[in-house]
Amino acid sequence: MIIAIDGPSGAGKSTVAKAVARELGFSCLDTGAMYRAVAWRALEDGVALDDAETLGRIARDCEIAFLHESNDPMPKGVTIGGVDVSSAIRTSEIDRAVSPVSAVPAVRAALVKQQQRIGRSGDYVVEGRDIGTVVFPEAPVKVFLTASAEERAHRRVRQNVDRGVGSIDYDEVLADIRRRDDHDSSRAASPLKPAEDAVRLDSTGRFIEDVIEDIVGLAREKD
Numbered sequence: 001m002i003i004a005i006d007g008p009s010g011a012g013k014s015t016v017a018k019a020v021a022r023e024l025g026f027s028c029l030d031t032g033a034m035y036r037a038v039a040w041r042a043l044e045d046g047v048a049l050d051d052a053e054t055l056g057r058i059a060r061d062c063e064i065a066f067l068h069e070s071n072d073p074m075p076k077g078v079t080i081g082g083v084d085v086s087s088a089i090r091t092s093e094i095d096r097a098v099s100p101v102s103a104v105p106a107v108r109a110a111l112v113k114q115q116q117r118i119g120r121s122g123d124y125v126v127e128g129r130d131i132g133t134v135v136f137p138e139a140p141v142k143v144f145l146t147a148s149a150e151e152r153a154h155r156r157v158r159q160n161v162d163r164g165v166g167s168i169d170y171d172e173v174l175a176d177i178r179r180r181d182d183h184d185s186s187r188a189a190s191p192l193k194p195a196e197d198a199v200r201l202d203s204t205g206r207f208i209e210d211v212i213e214d215i216v217g218l219a220r221e222k223d
């Protein structure tokens with residue numbers, strides 16, 4: 001079974017996806033981390049962010065793998081071409097580079113294929129932007145999770161501190177979130193939009209535990 005959780009950055013998808021997966025005994029797939037890993041490789045190699053051909057080649061040829069600890073279904077990190085980039089993909093440099101990279105159709109085609117292969121291997125909570133619309137349109141549970149841009153910026157600042165990747169400026173984060181929302185929603189290839197049959201949840205001002213409970217409830221209804 002697939003539970004698809006889509007929505008803009010910072011809406012709480014990761015926290016919610018992990019908690020729902022733990023509650024139901026599912027694994028978790030963070031598709032944003034895969035786009036971030038490709039963006040990281042491109043920056044490392046000095047690839048121009050409008051060089052669609054080379055970006056497509058990176059997505060096709062560089063193996064992306066999730067790091068697991070013993071039997072924990074929750075990945076602890078991600079590697080690309082064998083390099084652990086778990087922290088390196090959470091910088092504001094990657095935040096800026098990832099939208100143009102993810103707008104390249106060849107990048108999307110390569111990563112969607114990998115996501116479908118992983119998701120079909122078991123029960124997964126899959127989070128991203130196009131999971132309910134493109135990657136798993138047949139998913140029995142689809143959620144479109146949103147929150148106001150301001151609340152998402154506050155959460156991103158806190159998340160970075162928690163992850164130990166340093167503090168970042170709130171105004172810069174808010175501007176970046178707005179830029180990415182705009183870019184992700186207006187791109188031609190798989191724009192960020194709710195699937196017609198998605199349940200829309202707004203997490204602004206709500207306890208995250210209540211949002212998690214809503215999604216677990218939706219999954220149990222379909223079980």
Ligand code: C5P
Nearest residue numbers: 009031032033035098099102128129130
């Ligand atoms: O979820 P996260 O913020 O880590 O995603 C980073 C970026 O990857 C997004 O801003 C978006 O450009 C891209 N992305 C995407 N499709 C997905 C997941 C992420 O285009 N399924």
